[in-house]
Amino acid sequence: MRKGTWLSLIMSVAFLLFGAGAVVFIRSEIPKQLSGKPLLAVSESRSEKTGKPLKDVIYETQKLVVMIESGNGKQGSGFLYNNQGDLITNAHVVSGVHKVKIHTADARELDGEVIGISTETDIAVVRVPGLVGEKPLKMVRNKKAEIGDEVMAIGSPLGFQNTVTTGIISGLGRSFKIEPYSYKDLYQISAPIAPGNSGGPLVRRDTGEVLGINSAGIEQGSIGFSIPIVNVLATVEAWSSKPMEVLPEQEGTNGNGMVKQEATMSEYASYLVTHFYDSLNNADYVYAYSLLGGSWKELKSYDEFREGYMLTRNVVIDDMHVTVNNDQQATVTAIISVDERVGGKNKLSKYQVIYEVGYENDQLKLITGRGKVIEQAAHEKEQH
Structure with missing residues (x-):
């Protein structure tokens, strides 16, 4: 929900x-x-x-x-x-x-x-x-x-x-x-x-x-x-x-004398991005792809998406910041460390990634995403 x-x-x-x-x-x-x-x-x-x-x-x-x-x-x-x-x-x-x-x-x-x-x-x-x-x-x-x-x-x-x-x-x-x-x-x-x-x-x-x-x-x-x-x-x-013929009267969880407090869009957005990288780290590409919005999927097929992450060995989120645009949208900016396989060698790089998060059909999705390299191992810089 x-x-x-x-x-x-x-x-x-x-x-x-x-x-x-x-x-x-x-x-x-x-x-x-x-x-x-x-x-x-x-x-x-x-x-x-x-x-x-x-x-x-x-x-x-x-x-x-x-x-x-x-x-x-x-x-x-x-x-x-x-x-x-x-x-x-x-x-x-x-x-x-x-x-x-x-x-x-x-x-x-x-x-x-x-x-x-x-x-x-x-x-x-x-x-x-x-x-x-x-x-x-x-x-x-x-x-x-x-x-x-x-x-x-x-x-x-x-x-x-x-x-x-x-x-x-x-x-x-x-x-x-x-x-x-x-x-x-x-x-x-x-x-x-x-x-x-x-x-x-x-x-x-x-x-x-x-x-x-x-x-x-x-x-x-x-x-x-x-x-x-x-x-x-x-x-x-x-x-x-023997099912109950009459259920006991209950006020429900928001009527039992407790104080209401709503989860924030910021928490939902940060959870979604973390969940996305957890899926990639465990090679669950189908589930990770399901978290993308429809417009993103139109631009990138599942096979292309999977191919793009096949050589990614592990992703660690070093820092994350969420800007809430409204109760339907947020922008997530994160610094990630990526252990990836390039040219037969392991490479550790840092990226800044930015995701636009929003609702589609009542489901929170990654609408768009982009990233750029901000740091690489010295010997890998020479290869590019």
Whole structure:
């Protein structure tokens, strides 16, 4: 969606709940030593347990994770957990509504109905007839995760569907309260999450099995929180067996006494450019190309785009500045370091790049882009 809605409540620790982005963010003084590495789908490392390349584990998991649109600017994530077409998500993603729109990884738009929702625990179940019979994700039913376990968080932060971040279980048994929900016995994770991740699965990195439901994150720093799936499976399965005839009255995430705060165009624009380079670094050229606007694509075919980046080994964003033109457009200027292969040799260059960012069909896109070399290694300057 275009913009997220952030909801915050100052308690002993200040909490910020994102409504439009559908993720809770918590302000605290927790040290920020932990970090997760952004990942977008093509690592060649293999799982010791399955023997599959990591990219295959990600692909098999991603296709069962959806984006949920609940109306009024609210957007979050969910995942298929049974063969009845039922999705698990957070209650704050679908609070106050009965019907939702579901966007699947293969670009289908389906109708969903909330069949179970809690007013105390931040969980809900959405039934999607269009997903009946599809093979669900596997749940970890009996054993909880341990500190140090490697995990992946999958969801649609800021509307960028099927984004994956990696990290570890960095803490256990975390608890806090954000009205009206009580969060108890949570996993603390180092995999970064952002508005829109809420309701998405936390999965084992080696197998793709679901460990938890991503629900909250530190506002600054790479720390998130996930509800253990073993704690709520009995409840969601009961809703699937016998859907609620009448849903409890809920005011929704923007009516629970928290203060609204909107995500800024600057944050959306900087996230899009960062996301673009993450895709290139992982050789996910199809996804990177999908972030370009229509006018750019008219000038450059996918094959030309891909060919232009085939010899780019890695891109690091050294500095970024965003100028917001209006609530629909922004200009992003960045300094990047590029490790590229030229003439059979590796070359490290610095570029200044400028992107015009704007909305097309309600999706934020890179409308135009240009760049120039500002620094090269001395021995490479002699080649040009």
